[in-house]
Amino acid sequence: MSEYDLKRTILDPSIPYVGTILGGLEPGTMVVIHGTVPNDADRFQIDFQCGSSTSPRSDVALHFNPRFKGWNWGQIICNTLQNGSWGWEEKTYPMPIAPGKPFEVIFLVLPHKFQVSSNGKFLLSYKHRINLDKIDTLGIYGQVKINTIGFVSETLQQSTPPISLAASLLDGCLKVPCTQSLSNALGPGRTVLVKGEVNKNAKSFAIDLKPSGSRTIALHLNPRMKEKVFVRNSYLYDSWGDEERQLQEFPFFPDLYFELLIYCETHQYKVAVNGHHVLDYRHRFKDLSMINEVSVHGDVQVYEIRAW
Incomplete structure (x- = not known):
């Protein structure tokens, strides 16, 4: 079976949270986030960023934005920000994240896309619009309480030398x-x-x-x-x-x-x-x-x- 090698865990970060992704992202990395959405939440967002600048704003490779109110409530909006301009929105619904309840979101990094699951179920795929090697910062903003952020690398447990997820995909x-x-x-x-x-x-x-x-x-x-x-x-x-x-x-x-x-x-x-x-x-x-x-x-x- 698989075992997970925990590279780094952040506990109870203050929101907004902006932190460096040590070593960057590579295929096979999983980012695991546990939190709770307040009952009166409007929205929150998880951004995989290319830096932490606010003026001008750093590029955002993946903007993951669950929305709970307004005309697009019950949707997750995903997008990419490049050179100060947003691209086309990709919308996913129904949404498994609900106000007043705890949630888990897992971002699996693949060579050509992010694959996102929530509460143990596949949620969405998002193809890379910005190269992985430019992503070095994780940002979390909005109305959300985050309990843990974990960076995980996956290795198969076998009698033979370990075969990484990245190696098998890149081959x-x-x-x-x-x-x-x-x-x-x-x-x-x-x-x-x-x-x-x-x-x-x-x-x-x-x-x-x-x-x-x-x-x-x-x-x-x-x-x-x-x-x-x-x-x-x-x-x-x-x-x-x-x-x-x-x-x-x-x-x-x-x-x-x-x-x-x-x-x-x-x-x-x-x-x-x-x-x-x-x-x-x-x-x-x-x-x-x-x-x-x-x-x-x-x-x-x-x-x-x-x-x-």
Whole structure:
């Protein structure tokens, strides 16, 4: 599974808060903010800035601005300020942050965008309009109480040397459809990781665990974006079995960067997406020692496939 390496934490900062991001931002960094919005709040903002100047105002690479009153209440406005001028607004709603309630916002820094989640759910993606290496300051303003600001780097915990999120993303994509052999066959205690990104106009994609050279599919994971269903099945004896579709919440969205973990137990697989357990699937193909291949196809980019 993943472990988080805490680089720096700021506790109970005064608002407005303007602080240097030590070492800047790089792909794989997460900025985790916990706070509470007052009951009478109008709005607040979190800005990833290129400096701390107020006159002239520093460029803002990402302006994250939840609004609770006015004609655009219930929306999060995102934008970029360059050379004193705002660009086009990107609006997201409905909004999971509510006055009078605590919140968590996580900004995951990717090479080409910020991916933002709130209260454990994907919220939005925002493509970079300013180069990451120019961002060196975090600013928080408005009607909000901040409890903690954490800067986190993510490293996979494996028996092999750690592979950073940044390295796998910067190495580029695997060609889809893609098939990768496992160095050791699957069995209880083994984990398969797939890092990828859902295409913008995706309809569906699939991740299959199977024996090489066989039509058999031991585990077929098939998110379908239009229907918002996550189908699980097995292909045995040249036919599909009964689909499993039950799920509390669909975890995939267009443009979503994801890390999908499949953990093999004696009687079932456990599947997690971006650190959250989403489903269990009991083994229908019992000879786990024959499962030695992962294939991915459909409307998705694949950055890494790894097993341990």
